Amino acid sequence: MSKESDRIFAQPLAQVPDFAFNEDVVRVFPDMIKRSVPGYPTIVENLGVLAAQFAQPNSVLYDLGSSLGAVTQALRRHVRTEGCKVIAVDNSAAMVERCREYLNGQNSMFQELLPVEVIEGDILALEFEPASVVALNFTLQFIAPEERLALLGRIRQALLPGGALILSEKLRFSDPEEHGLLTDLHVAFKRANGYSDLEIAQKRSAIENVMKPDSLEEHRERLLAAGFSKVVPWFQCLNFASLIALP
Ligand SMILES: C[S@@+](CC[C@H](N)C(=O)[O-])C[C@H]1O[C@@H](n2cnc3c(N)ncnc32)[C@H](O)[C@@H]1O
Numbered sequence: 001m002s003k004e005s006d007r008i009f010a011q012p013l014a015q016v017p018d019f020a021f022n023e024d025v026v027r028v029f030p031d032m033i034k035r036s037v038p039g040y041p042t043i044v045e046n047l048g049v050l051a052a053q054f055a056q057p058n059s060v061l062y063d064l065g066s067s068l069g070a071v072t073q074a075l076r077r078h079v080r081t082e083g084c085k086v087i088a089v090d091n092s093a094a095m096v097e098r099c100r101e102y103l104n105g106q107n108s109m110f111q112e113l114l115p116v117e118v119i120e121g122d123i124l125a126l127e128f129e130p131a132s133v134v135a136l137n138f139t140l141q142f143i144a145p146e147e148r149l150a151l152l153g154r155i156r157q158a159l160l161p162g163g164a165l166i167l168s169e170k171l172r173f174s175d176p177e178e179h180g181l182l183t184d185l186h187v188a189f190k191r192a193n194g195y196s197d198l199e200i201a202q203k204r205s206a207i208e209n210v211m212k213p214d215s216l217e218e219h220r221e222r223l224l225a226a227g228f229s230k231v232v233p234w235f236q237c238l239n240f241a242s243l244i245a246l247p
């Protein structure tokens with residue numbers, strides 16, 4: 001994996017452009033996401049552990065919004081279920097190209113890994129195969145809010161009995177005091193990871209038009225409206241959480 005550190009917002013920008021998963025971001029993405037998302041390494045590794053409990057024989061495991069394939073690699077480290085394959089999907093050409101390189105690296109280091117297919121495409125236009133595990137790891141927050149329910153409905157329809165959706169997101173909080181406190185603590189987390197106040201402020205304005213977090217209550221209600229029967233939060237660190245949704 002690239003060891004390049006994230007300096008994208010380090011210099012003052014006359015105008016901060018909307019955040020995009022372009023070549024510049026791809027180059028520093030492993031560093032960016034680890035220093036920006038509290039609990040990210042724990043979430044990714046345990047997503048593999050959880051997936052191994054839900055994987056059904058001869059089914060697909062989806063990694064939607066796969067970026068560089070960190071979740072796909074964790075699925076392949078942990079899932080041993082007969083006849084499963086991983087399908088990783090991302091609509092950023094730069095991400096997909098680098099993801100394929102990293103997965104080739106994983107292929108050459110380990111034997112008996114699940115087969116994997118990496119698709120460059122829009123998850124909103126995907127025709128789902130019967131799936132036992134679907135991971136949306138910090139992807140739904142980048143989907144237009146009005147598209148989210150229909151996407152979750154299609155995922156629910158594709159899920160096999162015994163399977164699960166694992167959904168990780170940045171959260172907002174309806175209580176202003178709770179929202180303010182956890183936002184401040186997230187800023188402290190970023191500062192402790194070496195980001196300057198300028199970097200934090202410019203990143204905030206870059207993502208505010210493209211990334212729209214929901215509250216835990218909104219997630220739960222929407223998942224139930226999409227046809228899921230049970231929503232179980234399994235991880236939260238500051239304003240980032242991960243949920244298991246059962247069909
Ligand atoms: C925060 S990153 C996901 C991180 C990744 N899942 C991980 O755990 O390392 C969000 C990803 O979703 C992708 N994405 C956003 N909208 C998409 C869409 N409509 N279809 C496919 N991918 C999308 C972006 O290109 C980006 O790579």
Ligand SMILES: O=C(O)C(=O)C[C@]1(C(=O)O)C=C[C@@H](O)C=C1
Binds near residue numbers: 032033037170203
């Ligand atoms: O909320 C922030 O400040 C973030 O940087 C979060 C976040 C994310 O949750 O995906 C946003 C964009 C990058 O992909 C990495 C992290």
